[in-house]
Amino acid sequence: MSTIGFSQPVEWLTSLEAAQRLSLIQNKMIVMTWEDSMTLPLPVTIKDENGVRRYIDDLFKNGILINLLKEHFILVSVNESEYPKMIEKIENKRSTSYIDKFNDDSLKVMDANGTIVNVDAPYQEFFDIATFIQNYAINTEFINAELKSYYDVQNFVTTFRLSSRYLDMASYVFSQSREEFVNVSSIYLKEAEKFLIEEAMDNQEAFQQKIELKQLEQELVLGNPKKVLRKLKRLDPTEINDINNTLVSFLYFTSYLMRKDETNASNYRSDISLIDLKWASAIINSYVKL
Secondary structure (H helix, E strand, O other): OOOOOOOOOOOOEOOHHHHHHHHHHHOOEEEEEEHHHHHOOOOEEEEOOOOOEEEEOOHHHOHHHHHHHHHHEEEEEEOHHHHHHHHHHHOOOOOHHHHHHHHOOOOEEEOOOOOEOOOOOOOOOOEEHHHHHHHHOOOHHHHHHHHHHHHHOOOHHHHHHHHHHHHHHHOOOOHHHHHHHHHHHHHHHHHHHHHHHHHOOOOHHHHHHHHHHHHHHHHHHOOOHHHHHHHHOOOOHHHOOHHHHHHHHHHHHHHHHHOOOHHHHHOOHHHOOHHHHHHHHHHHHHHHOO
16 A cells, blocks of 8 residues: 555444345445444554555554455444344354354454354454455355345255355465355355255255265365365265265365376266366365465
8 A cells, every 4th residue: 555544434334234235236245343343443554565564553543444445345333232133143053163253353254144254363463454355355246146045035945055156166265265265155054954954855865965065075175185085985875866976976086186196086077067177177276276
């Protein structure tokens, strides 16, 4: 930044629901904070145009930096009076670390459905705003249809598709935040599993198996092909449902390629589609960069 100074603070939205709707329209992630947290200084570090690191005492009082965030995110500050309603939706449904992040004074990156992405981001003495933008300023157009379908109706189909789409997207984000986006995929996948039980769908066992295979696909995106192969080899081929045969072949194919085992990978190449080949390539390319 050529100039980092003070200007009039930028107004934040005060309704999470309004922020979620705007997120769907603008294809931006949400940055949410509790209103009372904004009374506490949030020190910031950022490099100027000469590469010199500058330190700002309080992000919330610096209109220039807030405008910078606003270019990339939907900003919302939520009054603590909304807390009981919001915590009720996630209590006993999210991990302890997720609840801790929800409760703390840090900036929370959320998707259009209010799911927190940066759950494991540690507190820092100075908030590195450039790294924050790099890791979380995701154009969500890629998953917009699935986000909107889930926003409108929550059931097994919409939740499973959103989980899968997040997993597709995870290979294209910066490696520093990849695990966090895979974790979001995992959150929705666990929710899909719950819906599967509640909705008593036909062919339920096949879909349960698909969920378990998707968990292995998450491990691939995180760069763990050895772990995936180990679990795949425990499967009884006669118990794999027909609707999951292609996914199993894809997992074998990609895992072997990631381990540079072209011989074994070739046994599965004819079983997968061109789209799957491209997806395998995306996973492998991102894995190489880890």
